[in-house]
Amino acid sequence: MSTDRRTLLKGLCAAATCTVAGVSAVEAREKKVAPADAVGLLYDATKCIGCKACVAKCKEVNKLQADVDGYGDGLYDAPEGLNEYTKNVIQLAKYNGETSYVKKQCMHCVDPACTSACMMGALHKGKFGIVEWEANKCIGCRYCQVACPFGVPKFQWSKLSPRLVKCELCKDRLAEGKLPGCVEACPRQAVIYGKREELLQEAHRRIATKPDLYVNKVYGEKELGGTQVLYISHVPFENLGFRFQQEEAVPNLQQTVQHGIYKGFAAPLALYGILGAVMFRNRKKGDANDDVR
């Protein structure tokens, strides 16, 4: 066996040992639960008539520019989806000849991928568990956009000082004792505001009273670790554009792996010590084993 192959094998074995040691040290990450004061929205797709009053109100209270790109001769504010001008949108979903409207905005996850991604916590869970964005801590790296399973955070691509655009549940209005804009505007109470716990109860109550109408599931109760915006619907949630039905929170795998490896920063320190020590020994030994030099 050549020296190089032996050397390499030794190295691989060492690396494998370290990895196995690291991985076996990994403990399952604790499941995050919604904070006690968590608030949220409950959207009932059976009640929504698609009037988009919520879209208009959202633009008004958040002082967002009209999105005239999509439709008409630049006359209508008609966003097709969430974008850098739109924090809240109503879309039309088709299913088996039936149609349904669906409202899209930030889901305010219980265990958000975006806040886990964000380098300096520009995105973070604030009061009431609302996922907030703080401009001065944002570098504009857009890792949150890579991370968000709902494709919610939007970036002002046209601006030289771009900001992140996403629903913050009208936190400033809440502080003034007002309702979120979309909730206040809705003529049918298709979207209501309240404590997450109470909204969950209300959702289950509605499903129980009309089991024939509703799909027997509250989307957001458990999906992707749970969200503070909840949905009930007469159409399967996949058809409303909710791609993921699994219950595991998105950051789970990454956080388990990384925090396992870096627990207490012990492994890197140990590796540093070993590397230094080996080199020190090698230097002392000189290059006796080396023929050339």
Next chain:
Amino acid sequence: MLVFLAAVAVALIAWRFTVGLGRSTALSDGYPWGIWIAFDVVTGTAFACGGYAMAFLVYIFNKGKYHPLVRPAVLTSALGYSIAGLSVMIDVGRPWAAWRLAKVWTWNLNSVLLEVAVCIMAYTVVLWIELAPAFLAKFKTTGPAKVQSFARATLPFLEKALIWIIALGMLLPTMHQSSLGALMLLAGPRLHGLWNTAWLPLFNLVTCVAMGFAIVVAESAFSSVAFGRKPEFGLLKPIGRVAAWLTLAFVVFRFADLAFKGRVGLFGTFDLYGIMFWIEAALFVLASFMLLRRKQSLGSLLRGAMLVAIAGGLYRFDTFLVAFQPERGWHYFPSVTEQLITLGLVAGELAVYGAVVKYFPILSGTEGERA
């Protein structure tokens, strides 16, 4: 030519900061990361792992005979990492806020990107310190008197401390090259099953070492041609073999992992993902067989090494761009500006490499070569 391409890139960078990212790039809310991240940063720093890989070989496995290859490798690494850092500053939307990374107490310790960013910055500094003896050796005898005396005073001190700097130079890439893989774990269910695995950190680490060795081989072969030097053939062949074995180990482990996860069904899907997966696997295997052949010429060695680099690069492109599945309706193909800036930065890197090698003792056989 290289300088011209670099100049074009500089002009386009100025343009990017005048009109914003929206008009200068093909990036979108669906594909927020493009080639500046997938190539310049993720692939570029893996190409720049030569310094890291060689340090292990020479200082940990005590193979002093490879020492002549260390300095050119470290130079390539230092340039590659500097380019990556520059690319990030062009890519981010609010670069002026980056100074806040210095406020350690505001760090989000859950952010893998933070670890990558801090680690890469630190390693870039480490690389230039590792390279400093080459510059100081030159300035010991040339330049203004003050510079000369500074060089004479610093050099012995630096040589003593270098062991701990080099140790840091092995620790930091181990950390951030693995974490670069971990980055895409957060895309979670939006990353295709053939790439999404908890082993992403290890896979990235193993392939980056293989790519580092491959680039050392390629660079040495090119240098020998470009500067009319005798190729260090006896040294390059075993390094190529190390790269080959690492590559093979990665491929085997990857297939085993997918089989273990019960995703064998995905092998047979004849869609973009299945095809890309098999192209990757074929390139990796082909590259290692080329490097493991007993009879080698400089040309065949070079081809094998380039293939390892390309395969590793493709694996990274796939992980960051192809396997990433945003909502329907989003597309990404790099804009001309993105491509030309990337091309220009690489050209600039090569030009600087040529200049540094010419004026400072980097390549073996030149004066003051021993660190």
